[in-house]
Amino acid sequence: MREWTRDERYQHFEEVPQDKLEALKAQVKQSSYRQTFHIQPESGLLNDPNGLIYFNGEYHISHQWFPLGAVHGLKYWYNYTSKDLVHFEPHGPILKPDTKNDSHGVYSGSAFEYDNHLYYMYTGNARDEAWQRHASQLIAKVNQDNSLSKFPKPVIAQPPEGYTQHFRDPKVFKRGEDYYAIIGAQNIQQSGRVVLYRSTDIVHWQFMGELETKLTEFGYMWECPDYFNLDGFDILMFCPQGIEPDGHKFNNIYQAGYIIGQLDVENLTMNHADFNELDNGFDFYAPQSFIDENGQRILIGWMGLPDINYPTDIEEWAHCLTIPRILSIENGKLKQRPIKTLKQLRSNEETALGYANKYTRQLHPYEGRQYELIIDVLENEATEIYFELRSSRQQSTLIKYNTREQMITLDRSESGPLPSPVEGTSRSTILDTQLSQLQIFIDTSSIEIFCNNGERVLTARIFPDNEATGIKTSTESGQAYLKFTKYELKEG
Ligand code: FRU
Numbered sequence: 001m002r003e004w005t006r007d008e009r010y011q012h013f014e015e016v017p018q019d020k021l022e023a024l025k026a027q028v029k030q031s032s033y034r035q036t037f038h039i040q041p042e043s044g045l046l047n048d049p050n051g052l053i054y055f056n057g058e059y060h061i062s063h064q065w066f067p068l069g070a071v072h073g074l075k076y077w078y079n080y081t082s083k084d085l086v087h088f089e090p091h092g093p094i095l096k097p098d099t100k101n102d103s104h105g106v107y108s109g110s111a112f113e114y115d116n117h118l119y120y121m122y123t124g125n126a127r128d129e130a131w132q133r134h135a136s137q138l139i140a141k142v143n144q145d146n147s148l149s150k151f152p153k154p155v156i157a158q159p160p161e162g163y164t165q166h167f168r169d170p171k172v173f174k175r176g177e178d179y180y181a182i183i184g185a186q187n188i189q190q191s192g193r194v195v196l197y198r199s200t201d202i203v204h205w206q207f208m209g210e211l212e213t214k215l216t217e218f219g220y221m222w223e224c225p226d227y228f229n230l231d232g233f234d235i236l237m238f239c240p241q242g243i244e245p246d247g248h249k250f251n252n253i254y255q256a257g258y259i260i261g262q263l264d265v266e267n268l269t270m271n272h273a274d275f276n277e278l279d280n281g282f283d284f285y286a287p288q289s290f291i292d293e294n295g296q297r298i299l300i301g302w303m304g305l306p307d308i309n310y311p312t313d314i315e316e317w318a319h320c321l322t323i324p325r326i327l328s329i330e331n332g333k334l335k336q337r338p339i340k341t342l343k344q345l346r347s348n349e350e351t352a353l354g355y356a357n358k359y360t361r362q363l364h365p366y367e368g369r370q371y372e373l374i375i376d377v378l379e380n381e382a383t384e385i386y387f388e389l390r391s392s393r394q395q396s397t398l399i400k401y402n403t404r405e406q407m408i409t410l411d412r413s414e415s416g417p418l419p420s421p422v423e424g425t426s427r428s429t430i431l432d433t434q435l436s437q438l439q440i441f442i443d444t445s446s447i448e449i450f451c452n453n454g455e456r457v458l459t460a461r462i463f464p465d466n467e468a469t470g471i472k473t474s475t476e477s478g479q480a481y482l483k484f485t486k487y488e489l490k491e492g
Contacts, residue, residue: 002069002314009066009073010104012097016068024068028317032466033445036370037345037492038303039063039080039088040320045070048169048224048286049300049321050077051120053111054293059085060118061300062094063321064108070310070318075105075125084341085298085324086492094148101126101136101154108224109137110288112172112179114202118142121181123168124154133165134158137183139202151203156181160195160207163187167195169224171288175265181205184223184238192222192240196268211236212269213259219243224256224286227263230297231329234263236270237278239286248428249277253305256285260334278336280429281410281449281458282422289327297327298339303446303459311417311463312445322459323441323448333432335454338439346372346487353483356385360474366486367469368442375438376483377401382475385435385482389442390415392468397447397460401435408435408451408458415462429456441489 013021024043028034039061040046047064054060058081065078077095080088095106102124109122119141126134136154143149159167166186173180181197187210197205219240226237237258243250256279261272278287279301287301304310304319312318325336350366375387380403388396398411412418413425432455439450449458473482 038320051111070313379481382478384476391470
């Protein structure tokens with residue numbers, strides 16, 4: 001792996017000669033792993049989604065970006081707008097590390113509307129001569145011409161007393177007439193927490209305190225919090241770091257999940273059920289939510305994780321965002337479904353109906369590298385059902401369903417080169433009900449599997465060869481009656 005010096009990592013890309021940047025972009029374009037309907041960086045590294053909002057008839061979507069290579073260097077916000085969350089217009093970097101308080105990165109943050117204007121609150125990451133971190137929360141206003149004006153000084157200049165400089169990722173929300181910011185934090189005992197601030201004028205932010213939950217020993221840092229009310233339930237999402245694996249749970253390096261219950265914002269307490277992961281696959285982190293034009297709550301995540309090397313790193317780019325998901329609560333449980341507008345990308349529908357049994361069947365003319373596949377399980381007497389996607393002689397990405405255990409498994413051990421270091425090559429989760437449907441989105445180098453109409457999602461980057469396009473099905477023993485519906489997906 002290429003070694004980056006500190007100077008290289010903290011270089012402003014504006015200082016790099018234009019022809020070098022063009023050459024970098026041209027090189028990245030050549031990659032055989034480029035996605036077709038996911039937001040991905042034109043070069044360098046993408047991480048957290050930032051500043052998500054529907055404002056003035058358009059969606060605004062930004063993400064953390066280091067342009068010069070696949071490494072966590074000096075971070076910018078790269079921005080897109082969209083009318084439908086399927087087609088995205090790129091606008092390049094909008095927030096830049098160009099002031100004293102964000103000299104070492106414009107870190108993650110959120111968007112909000114105030115007085116008919118769009119604002120961003122984000123974390124300024126600064127390092128002093130001794131390379132000590134200083135975190136503050138900053139606000140920038142989006143002007144009529146889409147340029148940004150940063151407020152002259154931080155609105156929250158430092159962490160509250162009793163917390164370390166790991167203090168970041170403000171999510172602003174409004175309740176009544178007041179604005180709140182919920183911020184990821186670490187207390188001086190090195191436990192992850194979230195803290196809340198309140199404002200009426202968005203300039204003065206008053207520290208309210210720490211949100212009390214049952215999770216008092218739950219990792220050393222909580223990143224990227226989000227809070228919202230959905231169908232009468234309060235949901236706090238965050239990304240705890242430092243959680244030990246527990247059976248099928250928490251097997252990735254860091255977690256992204258939520259607690260659901262009731263938040264008392266005056267008393268800063270939350271009654272809640274257990275922490276659940278939002279995704280049971282491999283590559284999902286730092287999700288953020290916003291309200292769409294129809295009033296639905298939409299979630300977008302980073303399809304990647306910190307501190308992991310990915311096969312595209314040597315091509316000087318890494319990661320993408322997930323497809324947007326609609327959130328809802330049904331019978332007290334959080335459901336996630338793909339946004340409906342993705343149907344615009346569908347073409348060439350193929351359907352097939354038949355039995356799967358222990359003799360592997362390759363579906364014809366079913367194949368491809370970018371498609372949506374819906375599998376309805378109409379009857380199931382099999383002990384285990386297997387679906388092999390992106391398959392060739394040497395490769396396949398395996399989805400396995402164990403009927404007795406009601407367990408779905410994604411196995412990427414034969415999917416091509418693997419991200420590393422990653423614990424294990426499969427991820428499993430027990431469904432709430434027997435498997436009735438899988439809705440699968442395959443892009444050139446990713447798979448997103450929605451189980452049982454929103455009950456569970458498993459997301460992973462996979463890096464199969466171009467020739468690995470086959471779709472196969474079989475069972476361990478016994479048979480299953482299946483309906484396949486496949487659509488090719490056009491470029492987003
Ligand atoms: C999460 C994170 C955030 C931070 C950003 C920096 O992936 O570490 O906590 O703001 O990435 O890029």
